[in-house]
Amino acid sequence: MLEKWTAYRAAGEQPIPALHFAADDVLDSQTEKLALQRKIGTDMRDIWSMQPRFERRNGKSPHKLLEHPRFRAGYDFLLLRCASGEIDAELGEWWTAFYEGDEIAREELLVSANRSPEAGAKKKRAPRRGPRSKAAAGAAEGGGDGGGE
Numbered sequence: 216m217l218e219k220w221t222a223y224r225a226a227g228e229q230p231i232p233a234l235h236f237a238a239d240d241v242l243d244s245q246t247e248k249l250a251l252q253r254k255i256g257t258d259m260r261d262i263w264s265m266q267p268r269f270e271r272r273n274g275k276s277p278h279k280l281l282e283h284p285r286f287r288a289g290y291d292f293l294l295l296r297c298a299s300g301e302i303d304a305e306l307g308e309w310w311t312a313f314y315e316g317d318e319i320a321r322e323e324l325l326v327s328a329n330r331s332p333e334a335g336a337k338k339k340r341a342p343r344r345g346p347r348s349k350a351a352a353g354a355a356e357g358g359g360d361g362g363g364e
Contacts, residue, residue, distance in 0.1 A: 216241050216263060217301065230267060238263050258285065265289035266296070269310060272328035277313055277321070290314060 219240050223233035242256050266289065268280050280286060290310060297307035313324050 231264075234264060234267065235260075258288070261285045262289045262292050266293065269293050269306060272309065272313075273325065277325065281314070 216237055219237035220234050223236050224230060228236065238260050242251070242259065245251060246256070262285060265280070265283065265285065268276065269289070271277070280289075283289065293302075293310060294307045296302050297304045309324060309328065313321055316324065
């Protein structure tokens with residue numbers, strides 16, 4: 216799955232569509248060899264598609280992810296990925312503390328995650344590309360006063 220996902224991203228695909236294409240490829244190849252029920256395939260897709268959401272640890276995202284019907288399966292898969300060395304174990308440790316913590320502990324974890332250098336870099340927005348309105352465009356071009364020498 217990771218290999219196919221990486222290949223789709225390297226080909227220029229955006230991360231989430233690439234993830235879905237990779238899941239389709241893997242499930243299609245496995246259903247040729249194994250008798251996978253549609254329900255199992257759907258569950259696998261859900262678990263795979265949740266994985267990038269574990270990386271977002273700001274705002275309401277973690278709380279929403281906890282409410283996902285397949286959270287526990289996705290979380291368990293995340294821990295397997297951490298144990299295999301595929302991703303940093305710190306992410307699994309953070310989610311374990313968040314999952315097991317009370318509201319106060321969860322808020323502290325969110326604050327600490329947002330202080331990390333990675334979180335700060337993700338929060339920056341791109342600069343505006345143009346003015347908001349036609350009036351602003353006229354003022355920006357210097358044509359606002361109508362007079363001149």
